[in-house]
Amino acid sequence: MIEVFNLSRFYQMGHVTVRALNGVTFTIKKGQFIGITGASGSGKSTLLHLLGLLDRQTEGTIKIGGVDVSTLSDHERTLYRLKKLGYVFQDYALVPELTVEENVFLTSIVRGMKQTEYMQRTDEILKRIGLFDRKTHKQSELSGGQQQRVSIARAIVNGPEILYADEPCANLDSESSKTVLDLFKQINQEMGQTIVMVSHEDWHLQYFDRVITLRDGGIIRDGIP
Amino acid sequence: MNTNGYKTSFFLASRSIMRGSRGSLYLTVLIIAMVFINMIFMPSIIMGFIKTYEDQFIAYDIGNILVSPKTDDQYIEDIDGLIERLNSVPGVFRAAGHYSTGATLRYKGNTLGTTINAIKPNDERLVTNIHKRIKDGDYLGEGETGQIIMGIQVSGHRDKAEDMGPTLGYVSSGDSVTVDFTNGVSRELRIKGIIETGSYTTDQGVYITWDEMESVLGHPITEGSYVIIKTDPGVHEDTVKTQIYRFGIAEKVQTWEDILKEAMGRAIADFAMLNSITIIVSLIIAVVILFIVIMIKTLSSRRQIGVLKAIGLDKGIIVFNYVFQVLIMTTLGIILGIIVLEAMVAILTAYPFQFSDGSVTPVVTTADLVNNTVLLYGAGFFAGYIPAWRVASEDIMTAMRA
Ligand SMILES: Nc1ncnc2c1ncn2[C@@H]1O[C@H](COP(=O)(O)OP(=O)(O)OP(=O)(O)O)[C@@H](O)[C@H]1O
Ligand SMILES: [Mg+2]
Numbered sequence: 001m002i003e004v005f006n007l008s009r010f011y012q013m014g015h016v017t018v019r020a021l022n023g024v025t026f027t028i029k030k031g032q033f034i035g036i037t038g039a040s041g042s043g044k045s046t047l048l049h050l051l052g053l054l055d056r057q058t059e060g061t062i063k064i065g066g067v068d069v070s071t072l073s074d075h076e077r078t079l080y081r082l083k084k085l086g087y088v089f090q091d092y093a094l095v096p097e098l099t100v101e102e103n104v105f106l107t108s109i110v111r112g113m114k115q116t117e118y119m120q121r122t123d124e125i126l127k128r129i130g131l132f133d134r135k136t137h138k139q140s141e142l143s144g145g146q147q148q149r150v151s152i153a154r155a156i157v158n159g160p161e162i163l164y165a166d167e168p169c170a171n172l173d174s175e176s177s178k179t180v181l182d183l184f185k186q187i188n189q190e191m192g193q194t195i196v197m198v199s200h201e202d203w204h205l206q207y208f209d210r211v212i213t214l215r216d217g218g219i220i221r222d223g224i225p
Numbered sequence: 226m227n228t229n230g231y232k233t234s235f236f237l238a239s240r241s242i243m244r245g246s247r248g249s250l251y252l253t254v255l256i257i258a259m260v261f262i263n264m265i266f267m268p269s270i271i272m273g274f275i276k277t278y279e280d281q282f283i284a285y286d287i288g289n290i291l292v293s294p295k296t297d298d299q300y301i302e303d304i305d306g307l308i309e310r311l312n313s314v315p316g317v318f319r320a321a322g323h324y325s326t327g328a329t330l331r332y333k334g335n336t337l338g339t340t341i342n343a344i345k346p347n348d349e350r351l352v353t354n355i356h357k358r359i360k361d362g363d364y365l366g367e368g369e370t371g372q373i374i375m376g377i378q379v380s381g382h383r384d385k386a387e388d389m390g391p392t393l394g395y396v397s398s399g400d401s402v403t404v405d406f407t408n409g410v411s412r413e414l415r416i417k418g419i420i421e422t423g424s425y426t427t428d429q430g431v432y433i434t435w436d437e438m439e440s441v442l443g444h445p446i447t448e449g450s451y452v453i454i455k456t457d458p459g460v461h462e463d464t465v466k467t468q469i470y471r472f473g474i475a476e477k478v479q480t481w482e483d484i485l486k487e488a489m490g491r492a493i494a495d496f497a498m499l500n501s502i503t504i505i506v507s508l509i510i511a512v513v514i515l516f517i518v519i520m521i522k523t524l525s526s527r528r529q530i531g532v533l534k535a536i537g538l539d540k541g542i543i544v545f546n547y548v549f550q551v552l553i554m555t556t557l558g559i560i561l562g563i564i565v566l567e568a569m570v571a572i573l574t575a576y577p578f579q580f581s582d583g584s585v586t587p588v589v590t591t592a593d594l595v596n597n598t599v600l601l602y603g604a605g606f607f608a609g610y611i612p613a614w615r616v617a618s619e620d621i622m623t624a625m626r627a
Pocket of ligand 1: 011013018019020038039040041042043044045046047200
């Protein structure tokens, strides 16, 4: 469902051209749980930002469901992200003034969903991640692992086609990391959610169906872990 | 942007106000309230000043309408006939004639040049309120002679410091003053009453009866200097003025507004200018403050803004989040401002400012409140929109890296 062809992202730093991503080609099938690994600076985040329509490539194409997403206008890309993509960030990136449930249903308001419907969905998803009893709490009243679970709930509440996560466990201790990874795995297996996750912890690899390893902006390995 | 977008913006804005920093919210609301008060209070005092002046002008000087001789004439011929006709015009409650002449007043070595007005007390009582403002003695009675009444700025105060110009040096009712009329006749007249209205012009007036004036001139008076008219309550003066002309009256007819416009036109324009400056300065302060508040809010939320855009909120939603925050703060500020203003007006109505021309209470009209509210909302809109738009226009990656 995602076809990436000869994808590159260069940064111009004065006279130097930084080739953050240098002509990668691969495809991702629906329902896969993919890990992207590699050393620091190898281009993992750059790739994820391009796949997530947050950044624009220098060269190459990305087709999602057959659509060349580079042809979309900024506004169309925003709508695309709203309707079809989900994101989990390393620092959770919740809105501090909103409660747990408000963070989760925020994008449902943008989508124009009826209140009864999004409240029901929010409750379901919060039960699923085990934070239903915390739904009126604020971000500051939650642990890091709990905050990250809320951010996962926010990302998947409207059933995105692809869920992106950039080092979602980097700020968590190993126990919370495990809970969060288990949750990803569960979503992947029970809901068939396609997930692309950046990680550079070796012990995470066991969770993935497939691992793409980058070095210096290029793919050096692509296969089962 | 569609309705859902505005809904989302408002949702974010209301939560931000409710759960954001209390201190900065209170401060901003307070400043908006001050700005709002500033926009309205100064002008309301000036309006109060003008209102007091107008009220006094009507109550003590000319009633609602003044009928004076045609431009080239010094007197109105057949004043009794004119008054009779004026009294029959619909909307006229009562007309009263005045005959004015120059005279010199003397009392114990003090001499004062003045204008003396001859009046018919029964008519006059129905047109002006001076008869209610006799603080020492009594008002003139119809047909009586040998009496005079004068304003306190002519008689003088017991305490000289309160006199605002030359006076007779404190005379009271019962005292006699010597009056030298311009035709050479000199009379000793007994002071029947002292007028004190608080209006400097009115308190300089000197009155005798029509009969006394006829006796001074030595013949019946058939002409008059001018006629003052009180209109029926609730009737608009301009309508009555038109009616008077329709009755074929050839004299010059002016409403109190016509006269004040002529006399104070320049002053009123200056006041209006002063009010505009006050309002513009206030608005600039409001815009700058709100601009800074939103600027700080947005700059410190750059990453947050980037994330919201990443998860699918478009720029418009982000911008209106801040615009709504400003509008909510403006609303709170205006509510606080109105409460404080109402309290100030209530206090100043109970304890008015005392000026030389009487007491002044602020006049705040609904139109003032509405107009200034609209202005402040307009200013707030731009003060929120511009900084929010600038930060929200930032590219997602740049914003998220902030
Ligand atoms: N905005 C930018 N301007 C210039 N160079 C950049 C920019 N963003 C990334 N790079 C460079 O591109 C390369 C890849 O960066 P990227 O963030 O994708 O690495 P990463 O694999 O995610 O690393 P990490 O594990 O540390 O997060 C790095 O050399 C980085 O310095
Ligand atoms: Mg990275």
